[in-house]
Amino acid sequence: MKSLIEKISSAKLNQEFKRLYHGRGEEEFRFLTIDSIDKILFVQFYEDSPYEKEILEKLKEFTLHSGHENIIVKRRFTKETFAIKGEIPKKAFAIENRMKFKLNFYNQNIGYFGDMREGRKYVERISENKNILNLFAYTCGFSLFAKRGGAKEIANVDMNKSALATGMANHQINDLSQKGISFWPYNILKAFPKLKKKAPYDIIIIDPPTFQKGSFEAAKDYQKLIKNLSSVSHEKTTLIACVNSPFFEKERLIEIVERNSRFKFKERIENPSEYTNSSLKNLVFI
Ligand SMILES: C[S@@+](CC[C@H](N)C(=O)[O-])C[C@H]1O[C@@H](n2cnc3c(N)ncnc32)[C@H](O)[C@@H]1O
Numbered sequence: 374m375k376s377l378i379e380k381i382s383s384a385k386l387n388q389e390f391k392r393l394y395h396g397r398g399e400e401e402f403r404f405l406t407i408d409s410i411d412k413i414l415f416v417q418f419y420e421d422s423p424y425e426k427e428i429l430e431k432l433k434e435f436t437l438h439s440g441h442e443n444i445i446v447k448r449r450f451t452k453e454t455f456a457i458k459g460e461i462p463k464k465a466f467a468i469e470n471r472m473k474f475k476l477n478f479y480n481q482n483i484g485y486f487g488d489m490r491e492g493r494k495y496v497e498r499i500s501e502n503k504n505i506l507n508l509f510a511y512t513c514g515f516s517l518f519a520k521r522g523g524a525k526e527i528a529n530v531d532m533n534k535s536a537l538a539t540g541m542a543n544h545q546i547n548d549l550s551q552k553g554i555s556f557w558p559y560n561i562l563k564a565f566p567k568l569k570k571k572a573p574y575d576i577i578i579i580d581p582p583t584f585q586k587g588s589f590e591a592a593k594d595y596q597k598l599i600k601n602l603s604s605v606s607h608e609k610t611t612l613i614a615c616v617n618s619p620f621f622e623k624e625r626l627i628e629i630v631e632r633n634s635r636f637k638f639k640e641r642i643e644n645p646s647e648y649t650n651s652s653l654k655n656l657v658f659i
Pocket residue numbers: 485486489508509510511512513514515530531532533536559560561562580581582585588589
């Protein structure tokens with residue numbers, strides 16, 4: 374417990390989202406994550422633990438001098454969300470490199486995945502004048518950074534309409550014009566031909582779930598997706614393909630892409646250092 378508090382106390386905090394504790398990379402509490410979201414301390418328990426009460430008491434003490442006005446707790450295994458200090462604010466944002474993401478703490482996933490920060494930075498760097506296809510767009514984080522990087526056209530595709538609506542709002546709250554940006558609520562596996570509408574794309578981003586029952590199963594569906602890429606790309610298209618599972622190795626994703634398309638592996642985008650032992654692999658192909 375002492376090392377948990379020491380660890381989170383050593384982080385330099387400001388308004389930006391910061392993962393303070395990433396359970397998977399830690400010896401002590403593998404079921405726990407703690408994020409600093411401006412004035413909110415966001416604590417997630419992934420499984421039941423006899424230490425929960427003690428951890429929360431210690432975190433309350435920590436916030437007496439850390440500046441956090443609210444502590445929000447999500448027990449993912451019981452689907453409960455509640456505040457133990459302050460309240461759950463009606464409006465809250467995660468800020469990443471000055472970009473705002475609208476949050477909803479009651480959703481299982483709150484609207485922002487911090488482990489993709491370096492991927493979004495990479496996309497911002499290469500987007501100028503580009504036509505981009507953002508598959509599994511969720512709340513359109515890649516689109517925000519692509520637009521800031523000067524993208525000409527962006528098509529965001531996700532079957533979750535409410536996530537796309539948040540994505541649209543995210544462009545507005547960041548004063549990004551929606552000119553040239555599309556939001557397509559398609560099931561990507563069933564509506565691939567519709568993606569040709571704005572093809573060929575200069576950059577294609579694929580950031581799917583590992584396993585979402587009935588929607589996408591990386592083990593069998595990734596290959597299908599890659600086989601379709603030739604119909605929406607050209608010979609200079611850059612592909613960014615991700616997978617986030619400890620059971621899906623980087624080499625396996627490279628093999629699936631290289632065997633089923635003309636794309637060749639170029640480099641891996643490293644994960645943010647706070648996400649120790651994260652199983653996210655974010656790979657670039659040209
Ligand atoms: C890991 S999230 C994507 C994160 C996002 N790229 C980001 O940067 O924050 C996965 C998304 O895939 C979407 N999804 C899953 N299966 C899908 C399918 N077959 N067609 C379209 N969207 C799908 C889900 O609705 C969810 O929003």
